[in-house]
Amino acid sequence: MNFAYNNLYAESIHLTDREVPVNQPAVPFPGGTGGRRGSRAALSGAAAKRVERPAPLRQAVYEALIELIVNRTLVPGQHLVEVELAEYLGVSRQPVREALQRLQTEGWVDLRPAQGAFVHLPTEEEADQLLSVRGVLETHSARLAAERATPEDVEQLWELQEAGVAALAAEDVEGLVTANAALHAFISRLSGNTVLAEMIGTVDRRVRWYYTPIARPRGNDAWNEHAELIKAIAEQDVEAAGRIMTEHTGRTRQAYHERQAVAES
Amino acid sequence: MNFAYNNLYAESIHLTDREVPVNQPAVPFPGGTGGRRGSRAALSGAAAKRVERPAPLRQAVYEALIELIVNRTLVPGQHLVEVELAEYLGVSRQPVREALQRLQTEGWVDLRPAQGAFVHLPTEEEADQLLSVRGVLETHSARLAAERATPEDVEQLWELQEAGVAALAAEDVEGLVTANAALHAFISRLSGNTVLAEMIGTVDRRVRWYYTPIARPRGNDAWNEHAELIKAIAEQDVEAAGRIMTEHTGRTRQAYHERQAVAES
DNA sequence: ATCCGGGTAATTGCATACAGTATGTCGTCT
DNA sequence: AGACGACATACTGTATGCAATTACCCGGAT
Known part of the structure; x- marks a missing residue:
């Protein structure tokens, strides 16, 4: 088997x-078992991704x-x-x-x-709490993204948006979930806060687990809200971006509960 | 050795x-290796904490x-x-x-x-990002706490506050850090959001690791801010609680950087 | 001298073996 | 018949052994 x-x-x-498969910038550490790492000056600039680690x-x-x-x-x-x-x-x-x-x-x-x-x-209560936390983190990330997004970033956002809308039109649930995740992940990266982005990553993945069943019905509204959000980010309107994301995640949270209510009837 | x-x-x-050493409420799960757990009706009510698991x-x-x-x-x-x-x-x-x-x-x-x-x-950038995330989470937790705190809870908060002030007066750095952690942890529990509380727990612990060296100088202001915060919670003033916590964590973040600047000179 | 090479020691990654604990079952006693 | 207790089983927790990879060291060539 x-x-x-x-x-x-x-x-x-x-x-x-x-x-992390990368070798750190060879920081000379105080204690340590004994410095076994030699310093290799050159090649430091190019961010070469080491291929195929075991x-x-x-x-x-x-x-x-x-x-x-x-x-x-x-x-x-x-x-x-x-x-x-x-x-x-x-x-x-x-x-x-x-x-x-x-x-x-x-x-x-x-x-x-x-x-x-x-x-x-997961209990329903826990799911709700997770969605609540998610809202807070995503909101913060949206605000930071609005502060820092360049026109190129916005361009990319629109591309992700299109992919999502396409999946929506094609009734491709799998693709819809993926696109949604990609969009949120990209925004979190735009925030420039790596710690935040990682945290959102793990939280979102769990949310997706609980939430996948309702991705479809919520799809339409969700992607309209995404469009609004991207506009706000494009205009670097921090307040609007934060507000929209708060509402967006709030509605997702609400949709989750409504679906739960239906499922239990 | x-x-x-x-x-x-x-x-x-x-x-x-x-x-978790607790035995779950015996949920009959679909797949599973096979239900090996019998049901024991009585004694279910009393929340007896199972002692000393291996x-x-x-x-x-x-x-x-x-x-x-x-x-x-x-x-x-x-x-x-x-x-x-x-x-x-x-x-x-x-x-x-x-x-x-x-x-x-x-x-x-x-x-x-x-x-x-x-x-x-930790790089300084990462520490900053962590402190930023911490601010967001703690703010959310403060707002929720303000919504839900009972007079008894407020009473406890004041006790924790006193402990902190006492440690401050006694120049007990160790105790100061502990008291600070206890206060924030208690507030996060008051929020009623377990997921949030756990997340704050791990984030705060890491923050404390980076931050311990500067706990002393910041002590005075910090505990004044704590007092303000407790007042806001006592009055169930959600907005004020959130605002104060945002400022509080923001100042901590700032203090971290100032200390870094000094350390590097 | 620096750079490149082989050889060696050290350390991780994985697998397996053994012991401890919990669960389920059967038999016996009340 | 129900309950208690001993036995058998299954699985986890821990330790140890072995192979593979890595980093280090030293000698030789450029």
């Missing part, structure tokens, strides 16, 4: 965040598990048995455990001592 | 966040490492060799590795594939 081994590499080796298995496992959770193969509340995951992914328990550690701190699974990992089971 | 083994248990077994070593290691980082035993940029840490803490490499995973996602260390863990080396 370990067909997935290849799959794993073929599919999810886009080592996105974290796990991407650790834990990274691949981590991403594979998120994928399995998001697409509901692993359902909330499910007990994740380490050896099962390991066999399924064709690795040993070790990288699985390391991935689980990371998944825990990011809220995807809960680790119960001596009992193991369980796919996180 | 493994005297630290006892230390480790004696000192840092206050399993704070995460690692706290995993990784948890203790995690906390020990944070302590070592915060108190500068492990200096930023330092290469953390797994077997050294393991020997020092009196455990094997395994729990160390798991702790490092978690430390990475929370920004304490950087993991470079095939090279190991390095204590995170």
Whole structure:
């Protein structure tokens, strides 16, 4: 049953965040085990992306598990048995455990001592709180983006907007979600605040997990609001950008609850 | 050299966040390995805290490492060799590795594939960004707290305030930092948003790491601002609470930079 | 002298083995 | 029949072993 081994590499080796493969600018640190790193002056300018590091298995496992959770193969509340995951992914328990550690701190699974990992089971209250936090972070990011966006950035924003509208017209739910994520991610990057952008990244990913089911009906309004937002950013209108983003995320939050209400009836 | 083994248990077994030792309300999950849990009707009402779970070593290691980082035993940029840490803490490499995973996602260390863990080396820019995000989160939390605080809560706030002022008078830097953390943590809990509170918790802890050196000079003003903030919360004045917190965190941020400027001269 | 090369030591990454703990089941006693 | 208790099983937690990669060191060539 370990067909997935290849799959794993073929599919999810886009080592996105974290796990920095770069070598730091050789800072001479005080304590340390002993300076083992020599200084190599040249080549410092070009931001050359080091190719093909031996991407650790834990990274691949981590991403594979998120994928399995998001697409509901692993359902909330499910007990994740380490050896099962390991066999399924064709690795040993070790990288699985390391991935689980990371998944825990990011809220995807809960680790119960001596009992193991369980796919996180979000309550409606928690989802609401997450959406609330998301609103605050996104608003801040929108304001900063409005301050700093260049015309080229705005150009890119419009392109992302078009992609989203196209997906909307094509009823491409998958594409819609992706486009939405891309737009918000780009704005967060425009903010120039890396810490903020990373935080939004993880929060949004979780939001998307809870929220995917309602992406469709909200689509129309959402992308109109996106257009408004881009306009505000283009005009560097900080207040407007912040206000629109607050409303935008607020409506998303509301849509979530309405959908919940329907789902329970 | 493994005297630290006892230390480790004696000192840092206050399993704070995460690692939920509670047994969930027995949700019947669809997939799962198979329902192994029986239902026990009685005793369900009383919220009895299950005592003394076998706290995993990784948890203790995690906390020990944070302590070592915060108190500068492990200096930023330092290469953390797994077997050294393991020997020092009196455990094997395994729990160390798991702790490092978690430390990475929370920004304490950087993991470079095939090279190991390095204590995170914060740039001034990053510290600024973190302080910026902190301001936003804390402001949100202050507003929510103002909405919901009961007179009893306000009472507690004043007690925390007194503790801080006392530490200030006694020139107790350690106590000052602790009191400050306690006050902010309490407010974040008052917000009623658990997700927000947790996020503030981790952000604040990192801020404290960067910021501890300047806690003293800023102390006086900070605690005056705290008093203002509590007043606003007591009057349930949401706008004022938010504004004061924004200013408060903004000043902290400014103080950080001024201190940096001094340090570099 | 500097740059390039091979060789060596050190360290990570992964796998496996063992021990401890919790759960489920069956039998027995009241 | 219900409840308690011992046994068996499954899974996690921890330790150890092995292979692969990396960084360092030193000698030789340019």
